[in-house]
Amino acid sequence: xxxxxxxxxxxxxxxxxxxxxxxxxxxxxxxxxxxxxxxxxxxxxxxxxxxxxxxxxxxxxxxxxxxxxxxxxxxxxxxxxxxxxxxxxxxxxxxxxxxxxxxxxxxxxxxxxxxxxxxxxxxxxxxxxxxxxxxxxxxxxxxxxxxxxxxxxxxxxxxxxxxxxxxxxxxxxxxxxxxxxxxxxxxxxxxxxxxxxxxxxxxxxxxxxxxxxxxxxxxxxxxxxxxxxxxxxxxxxxxxxxxxxxxxxxxxxxxxxxxxxxxxxxxxxxxxxxxxxxxxxxxxxxxxxxxxxxxxxxxxxxxxxxxxxxxxxxxxxxxxxxxxxxxxxxxxxxxxxxxxxxxxxxxxxxxxxxxxxxxxxxxxxx
Amino acid sequence: xxxxxxxxxxxxxxxxxxxxxxxxxxxxxxxxxxxxxxxxxxxxxxxxxxxxxxxxxxxxxxxxxxxxxxxxxxxxxxxxxxxxxxxxxxxxxxxxxxxxxxxxxxxxxxxxxxxxxxxxxxxxxxxxxxxxx
Numbered sequence: 001x002x003x004x005x006x007x008x009x010x011x012x013x014x015x016x017x018x019x020x021x022x023x024x025x026x027x028x029x030x031x032x033x034x035x036x037x038x039x040x041x042x043x044x045x046x047x048x049x050x051x052x053x054x055x056x057x058x059x060x061x062x063x064x065x066x067x068x069x070x071x072x073x074x075x076x077x078x079x080x081x082x083x084x085x086x087x088x089x090x091x092x093x094x095x096x097x098x099x100x101x102x103x104x105x106x107x108x109x110x111x112x113x114x115x116x117x118x119x120x121x122x123x124x125x126x127x128x129x130x131x132x133x134x135x136x137x138x139x140x141x142x143x144x145x146x147x148x149x150x151x152x153x154x155x156x157x158x159x160x161x162x163x164x165x166x167x168x169x170x171x172x173x174x175x176x177x178x179x180x181x182x183x184x185x186x187x188x189x190x191x192x193x194x195x196x197x198x199x200x201x202x203x204x205x206x207x208x209x210x211x212x213x214x215x216x217x218x219x220x221x222x223x224x225x226x227x228x229x230x231x232x233x234x235x236x237x238x239x240x241x242x243x244x245x246x247x248x249x250x251x252x253x254x255x256x257x258x259x260x261x262x263x264x265x266x267x268x269x270x271x272x273x274x275x276x277x278x279x280x281x282x283x284x285x286x287x288x289x290x291x292x293x294x295x296x297x298x299x300x301x302x303x304x305x306x307x308x309x310x311x312x313x314x315x316x317x318x319x320x321x322x323x324x325x326x327x328x329x330x331x332x333x334x335x336x337x338x339x340x341x342x343x344x345x346x347x348x349x350x351x352x353x354x355x356x357x358x359x360x361x362x363x364x365x366x
Numbered sequence: 367x368x369x370x371x372x373x374x375x376x377x378x379x380x381x382x383x384x385x386x387x388x389x390x391x392x393x394x395x396x397x398x399x400x401x402x403x404x405x406x407x408x409x410x411x412x413x414x415x416x417x418x419x420x421x422x423x424x425x426x427x428x429x430x431x432x433x434x435x436x437x438x439x440x441x442x443x444x445x446x447x448x449x450x451x452x453x454x455x456x457x458x459x460x461x462x463x464x465x466x467x468x469x470x471x472x473x474x475x476x477x478x479x480x481x482x483x484x485x486x487x488x489x490x491x492x493x494x495x496x497x498x499x
Contacts, residue, residue: 032406
């Protein structure tokens with residue numbers, strides 16, 4: 001039996017092709033995955049991401065606790081509404097999950113974690129919380145939608161009362177606010193997983209269908225997990241479980257930028273990362289652009305000549321580029337060009353630095 | 367679920383290929399409307415080279431959607447006369463016109479090749495209905 005979000009019935013009514021995602025019955029697309037991808041780059045699309053989980057972290061030691069369990073440093077969050085992207089590591093520096101942490105005010109934070117890892121994350125967070133004066137609340141009562149695209153802001157402005165819309169539109173990237181005067185008191189964040197402008201909105205389960213319907217009636221296109229994957233891959237954003245997992249560290253997964261490693265702060269995984277950084281020579285996650293015709297997928301062998309072999313971690317046809325791209329975990333000495341085993345044939349690929357696309361435009365030379 | 371297109375002059379297989387008998391004795395092969403709908407937007411297609419010899423059931427083409435790659439199987443034995451080269455730049459023709467511009471290959475059937483195992487339109491429709499979710 002599958003888990004379903006409050007919008008499940010709407011997806012079926014809209015004719016979605018459904019797929020299992022980590023035990024959830026979710027929309028893959030509503031007719032054309034390619035069209036949904038393009039509409040997010042050019043206009044506005046909406047995704048049901050209610051399968052993800054919000055966890056409220058509150059209490060006298062909320063900040064020191066998160067400072068200990070997260071690889072990025074929440075001390076950087078000084079104004080209410082500020083957020084950061086972080087990995088949560090085990091003692092070996094392996095990635096338990098990636099998440100966004102929001103500072104909501106003194107002693108109040110909110111984490112948003114991935115759907116497939118939510119229970120694992122909660123168990124870990126609870127174990128670590130034992131020695132801190134902090135309370136954790138898994139917000140199973142909240143649903144979430146992601147409104148993404150260059151016209152996302154305009155759609156909110158057309159829908160919401162003036163002051164609420166203004167508060168949302170004034171948000172800088174990686175900031176959140178709960179505007180006054182909206183049913184259900186939604187938590188609105190200027191974040192996303194597409195490389196376009198947009199908002200991720202958390203609100204009570206009972207309110208999400210109303211918001212979804214109003215935005216769709218206003219011209220926003222429903223988009224499924226298929227487009228979500230091609231959008232995030234083009235945007236150079238990692239997918240937990242593919243591009244990193246507990247057997248990889250942030251340094252190996254192109255996520256060193258999310259780790260605040262220097263300074264006296266003790267956090268879980270710090271010593272392992274310091275040792276790995278000092279030793280050097282570790283694997284690295286790179287972007288690939290396929291030069292020959294075909295489609296790169298995950299778990300394809302990568303040949304890097306004298307440097308050795310690696311493996312693709314994510315791959316797809318990239319609709320905005322009209323080419324195939326991938327991420328690959330490869331040896332440190334890997335150079336500019338590799339070969340990939342695609343269904344038994346060795347195809348040529350160029351190593352590129354993500355992002356591949358930002359704000360609708362290619363960032364790499366094709 | 368919408369009923370898919372099923373031209374009555376074609377023959378069909380349970381793996382969702384169609385076969386058209388041509389006046390010159392060759393056959394044209396492609397995948398059905400049901401198959402293209404199930405696959406979704408196609409982004410890459412590999413068709414066989416002329417001269418390749420196929421047994422019935424051999425994988426002769428690959429169709430890739432954004433999500434996955436699928437093999438396409440030859441309904442009968444024969445030699446490839448030509449693959450549809452236009453699919454290299456426009457794989458989406460299979461989605462928009464699976465029985466026309468989306469054809470995959472033209473095959474010269476082997477002398478002893480039998481079309482006996484193929485379904486007619488009604489038979490394929492019945493098969494789809496039986497196996498529908």
